[in-house]
Amino acid sequence: MAGKLQKVSESACFGGVQGVYTFASDTCACDMTFGLYLPPQAKDGSVPVLWYLSGLTCTHENAMVKAGAQGWAARHGLALVFPDTSPRGQEVADDAAYDLGQGAGFYVDATQDPWAAHYRMETHVARELPDVVAAHFPLDMDRQGITGHSMGGHGALTLALRNPGRYRSVSAFAPITAPGRVAWGQKALRAYLGGDETAWRAHDTVALIEDGHRLDEILVDQGTADQFLDSGLKPELLAEACRKAGIPLTLTLREGYDHSYFFVATFMEAHVAWAAGRLKA
Numbered sequence: 616m617a618g619k620l621q622k623v624s625e626s627a628c629f630g631g632v633q634g635v636y637t638f639a640s641d642t643c644a645c646d647m648t649f650g651l652y653l654p655p656q657a658k659d660g661s662v663p664v665l666w667y668l669s670g671l672t673c674t675h676e677n678a679m680v681k682a683g684a685q686g687w688a689a690r691h692g693l694a695l696v697f698p699d700t701s702p703r704g705q706e707v708a709d710d711a712a713y714d715l716g717q718g719a720g721f722y723v724d725a726t727q728d729p730w731a732a733h734y735r736m737e738t739h740v741a742r743e744l745p746d747v748v749a750a751h752f753p754l755d756m757d758r759q760g761i762t763g764h765s766m767g768g769h770g771a772l773t774l775a776l777r778n779p780g781r782y783r784s785v786s787a788f789a790p791i792t793a794p795g796r797v798a799w800g801q802k803a804l805r806a807y808l809g810g811d812e813t814a815w816r817a818h819d820t821v822a823l824i825e826d827g828h829r830l831d832e833i834l835v836d837q838g839t840a841d842q843f844l845d846s847g848l849k850p851e852l853l854a855e856a857c858r859k860a861g862i863p864l865t866l867t868l869r870e871g872y873d874h875s876y877f878f879v880a881t882f883m884e885a886h887v888a889w890a891a892g893r894l895k896a
């Protein structure tokens with residue numbers, strides 16, 4: 616269990632509080648920062664939690680300031696957690712490219728040097744941070760949902776598939792559906808997990824489904840003008856895997872939308888409502 620939580624900031628927001636906190640992470644062996652939004656309903660008791668995992672180049676901050684999620688979360692009485700996307704610091708291995716190293720943790724626990732010392736983002740997001748937030752905030756950890764964008768969509772889908780029953784709602788914005796089959800995913804998984812591609816399958820949504828992992832249902836939105844659609848995201852592979860596995864997938868192609876937070880913000884209301892419908896039932 617991580618040590619003391621330090622408050623970086625707390626700001627009133629839609630009747631609740633948008634906070635930023637940092638703590639010495641045992642898992643990542645560095646300080647880790649996250650954003651947490653508590654809706655006004657948290658003043659009266661514990662509230663369900665929606666995890667939002669961000670994409671390449673992001674910190675905890677991008678979605679917190681650009682996605683417009685807090686107003687919808689306040690309406691539905693959900694807390695939001697915005698984890699960082701990688702370990703951080705001068706002593707933490709990095710790469711000059713935007714799709715490897717700091718800002719690009721891919722929600723896996725690295726087994727390869729020089730990454731293994733700090734890059735343990737799966738354990739950070741799925742084990743350590745839940746313990747930290749549960750200990751400090753009025754959250755109902757029996758009612759957790761997960762969503763995310765791009766690399767964070769990959770994180771949301773793979774963590775949900777790998778932790779059956781943990782997340783009662785699962786959705787994604789423009790997720791990397793099959794990292795083992797696209798360049799940025801192959802690069803990251805090779806670096807973090809090594810050259811044995813069988814190890815990658817446990818962190819690849821399409822492969823996990825092909826290998827028998829299941830979810831009750833999935834919501835995905837994807838812009839048709841997304842610059843990474845064919846090279847990095849491949850929603851058609853997810854659609855095919857879900858069809859074969861009998862997983863209900865609500866995949867909507869959004870005409871003219873690109874990969875940016877303008878797209879995420881446009882469809883955030885629907886994803887928060889999707890989570891609320893499943894977490895509050």
Ligand SMILES: N[C@@H](CCC(=O)N[C@@H](CS)C(=O)NCC(=O)O)C(=O)O
Binds near residue numbers: 677764875876
């Ligand atoms: N920097 C990359 C793009 C990275 C990118 O699009 N990142 C997305 C997630 S995959 C993002 O959310 N960026 C941060 C932002 O828009 O605030 C490039 O130049 O191709």
